Amino acid sequence: MANLIRLEHIDKRFHSGTVSETCIFKDFSFMIQTGDFLSVVGSNGSGKTTLLNLICGSLPVDSGRIFLQDRDITKMPEYQRAARIGRVFQDPARGTCPSLTILENMSLADHKGGHYGLSRGVNRKRLDYYKSQLELLCLGLEDKMDLPVGVLSGGQRQALALLISTLTPIDLLVLDEHTAALDPKSSENVMELTDRLVREKDVTTIMVTHNLRFAVDYGSRLVMMHAGQAVIDAAGEVKSRYTMDDLLKAFQQVSME
Amino acid sequence: MEIFLGLFKNVLEEGFIYGIMAMGVYITYKILDFPDLSVDGTFPLGACVTAGLISTGVNPWLACLAAFFCGAGAGCITGLLHVKLRITDLLSGIIVMTALWTVDLVVLGQGDLTGKSLLQFYNQPTIFTSGPMKLLPAGLYKYRVVLLAFLIALAVKLTVDWFLRTRTGLLLRSAGDNPQFVTQLARDQGKMKILGLAIGNGCTALAGSVLAQQSESASVSIGIGMVVQALAAVIIGTSMFGRIHILNPTTMVLLGTLLYKTCLIIAMLKLPSTFLKLTMAILFVAALLTDRVGRKLRRGGVRHG
Numbered sequence: 001m002a003n004l005i006r007l008e009h010i011d012k013r014f015h016s017g018t019v020s021e022t023c024i025f026k027d028f029s030f031m032i033q034t035g036d037f038l039s040v041v042g043s044n045g046s047g048k049t050t051l052l053n054l055i056c057g058s059l060p061v062d063s064g065r066i067f068l069q070d071r072d073i074t075k076m077p078e079y080q081r082a083a084r085i086g087r088v089f090q091d092p093a094r095g096t097c098p099s100l101t102i103l104e105n106m107s108l109a110d111h112k113g114g115h116y117g118l119s120r121g122v123n124r125k126r127l128d129y130y131k132s133q134l135e136l137l138c139l140g141l142e143d144k145m146d147l148p149v150g151v152l153s154g155g156q157r158q159a160l161a162l163l164i165s166t167l168t169p170i171d172l173l174v175l176d177e178h179t180a181a182l183d184p185k186s187s188e189n190v191m192e193l194t195d196r197l198v199r200e201k202d203v204t205t206i207m208v209t210h211n212l213r214f215a216v217d218y219g220s221r222l223v224m225m226h227a228g229q230a231v232i233d234a235a236g237e238v239k240s241r242y243t244m245d246d247l248l249k250a251f252q253q254v255s256m257e
Numbered sequence: 258m259e260i261f262l263g264l265f266k267n268v269l270e271e272g273f274i275y276g277i278m279a280m281g282v283y284i285t286y287k288i289l290d291f292p293d294l295s296v297d298g299t300f301p302l303g304a305c306v307t308a309g310l311i312s313t314g315v316n317p318w319l320a321c322l323a324a325f326f327c328g329a330g331a332g333c334i335t336g337l338l339h340v341k342l343r344i345t346d347l348l349s350g351i352i353v354m355t356a357l358w359t360v361d362l363v364v365l366g367q368g369d370l371t372g373k374s375l376l377q378f379y380n381q382p383t384i385f386t387s388g389p390m391k392l393l394p395a396g397l398y399k400y401r402v403v404l405l406a407f408l409i410a411l412a413v414k415l416t417v418d419w420f421l422r423t424r425t426g427l428l429l430r431s432a433g434d435n436p437q438f439v440t441q442l443a444r445d446q447g448k449m450k451i452l453g454l455a456i457g458n459g460c461t462a463l464a465g466s467v468l469a470q471q472s473e474s475a476s477v478s479i480g481i482g483m484v485v486q487a488l489a490a491v492i493i494g495t496s497m498f499g500r501i502h503i504l505n506p507t508t509m510v511l512l513g514t515l516l517y518k519t520c521l522i523i524a525m526l527k528l529p530s531t532f533l534k535l536t537m538a539i540l541f542v543a544a545l546l547t548d549r550v551g552r553k554l555r556r557g558g559v560r561h562g
């Protein structure tokens with residue numbers, strides 16, 4: 001299968017040249033294949049968010065190269081990469097604009113990558129399409145399209161952020177603990193929704209989570225990060241045989257070292 | 258009665274002229290969350306460019322347009338300093354404000370590098386004395402400033418309202434609210450900031466241009482305290498009238514400017530004119546405090562986003 005994302009020999013340090021210098025990645029290479037639904041687990045500070053930040057371009061690499069479909073994007077600014085990469089954050093407030101209505105948020109997202117210009121912000125002709133997309137969420141948001149997003153609950157906002165990030169065709173969906181700020185029930189709902197959207201829209205996905213059950217139950221590939229390295233990387237058959245117990249044991253093992 | 262009417266006319270004239278600036282500052286301060294001090298420099302810039310152009314015989318409406326674009330250009334520089342050179346928002350504004358002082362002197366000196374701090378252009382055609390204004394019936398002539406200032410403020414208000422509903426306008430609102438969202442939409446949020454600053458300072462310079470044509474003169478020092486006035490008007494407008502849902506923000510800001518000017522003019526009735534800037538500063542503090550108190554009173558009742 002084709003490589004979608006390829007990280008080659010990445011070095012990443014924080015606070016270089018000071019006493020608090022921390023090396024997160026050293027000669028780190030990593031690949032995401034087209035069609036992967038990749039779950040990433042790992043202890044706090046193991047570099048999961050940093051990995052996503054490097055892929056999305058929120059942080060520059062110290063050395064090494066990053067490719068998206070064989071195109072070198074190492075120097076490409078974050079907003080340009082966003083045309084091909086959708087992202088949902090742990091904080092539900094980051095994925096939408098709170099003072100704009102649901103409709104306005106969707107309309108903006110609908111034109112991602114296109115021309116913004118001075119045409120009307122909300123294209124009423126697309127209303128039915130937005131409605132049908134909101135219905136996918138099963139949250140009744142299709143009846144609240146003129147409410148500002150700021151008044152929605154975290155779970156509703158996160159579901160909307162997920163929908164918005166996949167509204168236009170993208171190559172990669174990046175999820176960083178996107179269910180962590182939600183209560184158990186909403187978190188379950190958003191996870192199911194994620195699985196459904198990923199299947200329906202057939203989009204390659206990398207999902208960081210601390211919920212081991214999600215990591216075991218969902219996705220086609222499982223990675224455990226530790227100290228800037230992928231200590232477990234299982235796909236297909238091997239992945240489907242992983243249980244939560246195996247993962248827990250692996251966790252204890254690496255943290256003993 | 259006569260005095261009262263005179264004062265009322267004064268409030269309206271000043272309210273509408275400064276209201277144009279306040280709407281610009283609404284864009285930078287409220288929408289972009291950018292405390293933009295370059296306003297103190299772009300207001301006189303608009304006035305000086307207008308004086309310079311009109312006294313060389315340029316059409317006064319063209320002078321308004323030129324003032325707008327000069328202000329927008331200066332706003333772009335503030336934005337570039339902040340976005341590209343990563344200078345803080347306050348300092349970027351101060352730098353541009355300081356630099357514009359020299360520009361204003363040279364513009365008023367009409368190219369003479371020794372500069373000039375005051376330029377009068379009495380008897381030259383202005384927007385208040387030429388064109389359609391000549392057609393006003395004699396009885397309305399003394400209200401021409403109020404009328405025209407109102408029409409210009411209204412035109413600016415409607416344009417800003419329209420713009421904020423366009424796609425780019427929605428993006429601008431997101432850039433202030435959640436810059437990360439703009440990035441996720443594959444847009445450069447820095448560029449949106451620069452655009453907002455350009456529009457805000459364009460409006461400010463336009464207000465300066467209108468004021469210069471009303472007084473048929475421009476001086477480099479008229480900008481002192483503009484930020485304070487405009488922010489006070491914006492804050493009063495949005496906090497006093499914010500609960501009336503049928504009003505949109507630009508209307509609130511215009512009403513806020515009128516209210517602010519009323520307070521200022523009443524306060525100055527008994528005070529010597531030297532106390533003007535002190536009064537402006539005190540009114541600004543009062544506006545900030547009422548805003549805070551109002552917010553406390555409202556807390557619980559209003560959902561926060």
Ligand SMILES: Nc1ncnc2c1ncn2[C@@H]1O[C@H](COP(=O)(O)OP(=O)(O)OP(=O)(O)O)[C@@H](O)[C@H]1O
Binds near residue numbers: 024044050
């Ligand atoms: N912008 C930054 N500046 C300085 N240090 C950083 C920065 N981002 C991350 N770090 C450091 O890098 C290390 C890895 O952080 P990272 O956020 O990637 O961990 P993580 O695996 O996502 O952890 P968590 O599970 O807690 O989210 C941490 O020690 C953190 O302090």
Ligand SMILES: [Mg+2]
Binds near residue numbers: 048049050
């Ligand atoms: Mg993290």
